[in-house]
Amino acid sequence: MIPNRTLSSEVQSAESYGSPANTSNATEQVSPRPDKPEEACGVFGVYAPGQDVAKLTYFGLYALQHRGQESAGIATFEGLTNLNEGQSTSSSQFKGKVHLHKDMGLVSQVFSETILNEMPGDLAVGHTRYSTTGSSRVVNAQPAVVETRLGPLALAHNGNLVNTGKLREHLLERNCNLITTTDSEMIAHAIAYEVTSGKEWLEGAISAFHLCEGAFSLAIGTPAGLMGVRDPNGIRPLVIGIMETSPQRYVLASETCGLDIIGAQYLRDVEPGELVWITEQGLASFHWSKRPERKLCIFEMIYFARPDSLMHDETLYSYRMRIGRQLAMESPADADIVIAVPDSGVPAAIGYSQASGVPYAEGLIKNRYVGRTFIQPTQMMRESGIKMKLNPLKDVLEGKRVIIVDDSIVRGTTSRKIVKALRDAGAIEVHMRISSPPVTHPCFYGIDTDSQDQLIAATKTVAEIAEQIGVDSLAYLSWEGMLKTTKEDPNSFCSACFTGDYPVPVPEQVKRSKLILEKAGTV
Known part of the structure; x- marks a missing residue:
């Protein structure tokens, strides 16, 4: 099991998040392709100061394990920049820490009680992955963490962009240091570039989303709060839950089964083309796309989502x-x-x-009890x-x-x-x-x-x-x-x-x- 990493003002290369055994092997692991459409990914986010957000995220991902069995990861933000309403995020530099742990394997294989106890925080984002883009390597595991002038952001993505070639060229022209092969990292860098260029979190994120074409449901952790985002068609699902604590706290998950496991109550879906911004002031909604058109993937209904999850x-x-x-x-x-x-x-x-x-x-x-195996059966x-x-x-x-x-x-x-x-x-x-x-x-x-x-x-x-x-x-x-x-x-x-x-x-x-x-x- 890899050691926990703590990030502060400077985010390490994603290669350093894995164990030497994983990161030294750049070759892809190969297994026979299942004769099914492979699951998308599972994303989870929780804003709950005073709660054990790492363990809440672990159990949320555990419930979403069916959405991806290749890798898992959690990032927690300790010492948030608590802003008064209307205060600029740039007026208070992040002085806390981000704890990140991710590796190849099932959620129960990647995390232990010891690792989770070393990941304090007030908010967390998590991800369980099946690689639809990018190779099957720990460097491509999520959340993707990148640095900005306002501190790090951690992004968990479900979906695929269709304009990755164009977006990658756009980012490289702006000297963004892309170190993985995933479209998810490109979204994170697009946000980071906009923020580092002088925009606040929300303005920078929305500017970046306008550069993205395709499917993206996102949970994004920042030092100032937690974002939940869906593309203008809402192709992949994302729901909002409420924890009946005092004060009330919020949860994001790909499916309602990720809420049920931690006792959160389903509030509603994040709408297509909507950004929800969760901070100490509560939940705020921004409709960043002018022409949203709901196009939920019908296979979520038929096959992907767990049968106990709620839709419609x-x-x-x-x-x-x-x-x-x-x-x-x-x-x-x-x-x-x-x-x-x-x-x-x-x-x-x-x-x-x-x-x-x-x-x-x-x-x-x-x-x-049969997960994905890289061991070939005998003839x-x-x-x-x-x-x-x-x-x-x-x-x-x-x-x-x-x-x-x-x-x-x-x-x-x-x-x-x-x-x-x-x-x-x-x-x-x-x-x-x-x-x-x-x-x-x-x-x-x-x-x-x-x-x-x-x-x-x-x-x-x-x-x-x-x-x-x-x-x-x-x-x-x-x-x-x-x-x-x-x-x-x-x-x-x-x-x-x-x-x-x-x-x-x-x-x-x-x-x-x-x-x-x-x-x-x-x-």
Whole structure:
């Protein structure tokens, strides 16, 4: 475990935050790509002078672990610059300390009681990461901490920018010292440049956000307060919670499950194009974008967010059961049992069972203690299929006609292994039902999807996919059914991975990095 670092007036190089074993190895760690869209990231922030903000952030990140299992980090600010209302931040230089700890691994692996006890503070920001941009190295772990004339800022980012080439050039022209390969560090440096050029925290941050195009939900710690920010489309989620303390304190999290774990009450979402500024005076709101247009990622609803998290005044478990019922109405099958691919397919499978009248059963048991591993299984284990994570129940499946419900198919490799495992366990028919439309386009906004030529539905018909994965029948939820069951305005979601209709224009050279070339000019 790496030693804790304390930062004061001068922020160290990000390379120094990791252990020698990590930072000396500049090569990327490689593991087999999962056959799922990979999670975005989880961000957390808390303003709570007098509370143990490091431990609050640790537990918040623990609840958000599903959003990224590659690295984790926390930064705490000790000795805030407490300003009277209307007082300029430049009138009081930060004399406190920033404590930063981040490393590769799960939250529980990166932090210990000893480390957290060495991170006092009045506010904190935290991050759990899956690398959608930048390599898988500790230098790219977050929060990103950079120095300004008003003291350090610590930034945790969920999302992806699409104009990183242009922004990087802009920053290098201004002699910004970029030391990682992430767009998150670019956002931090853009804010730092504006502040160091003479602007106050809010003015500098808003100027920087106008340089950013794409998806960004941010928790930003400064010596004067905590910021929560969403891009003008609100593509990635961010919520505000209240701690019932005296005085009242505030929390930011990617999902409401990050509030629940520490006993905070959900207040509301940060709105698209909004900046909330949390200080000793309370919470202030600034709408920095003139033309916000809500485009929440629909995959947050279908798959990414935890089923116990709230969106649109209900748990996602309820929405996922509803799309399962819709799927049953659209695509029935004559079968003996309905099973799910655990855990993400369970609510939809239950909904499918309820609407179809086909009994629900557990046919696959998931090993919930398997995280991402960089240790390659043996050839014999690879040939045995999926049993490191999923193991079929032979006595449940044998002699049965099975409907299996999953949330998505990306490349089809895992689906094929699951179907083979079900048949090996004795299933006489396998009918697969998918609780989302076919994934035909890559994401550029914070979900790590394959390039388009690797997406099975981009190059094959449903009948061809069914043949390739070995099922008796295959059906997807319709795009219209997916949006109808949200009970929200269908135009308030980004569903570009199903349609190719990207709400934030993607530069042609960026498109060509993931789209099939012949289609790049027209998709």
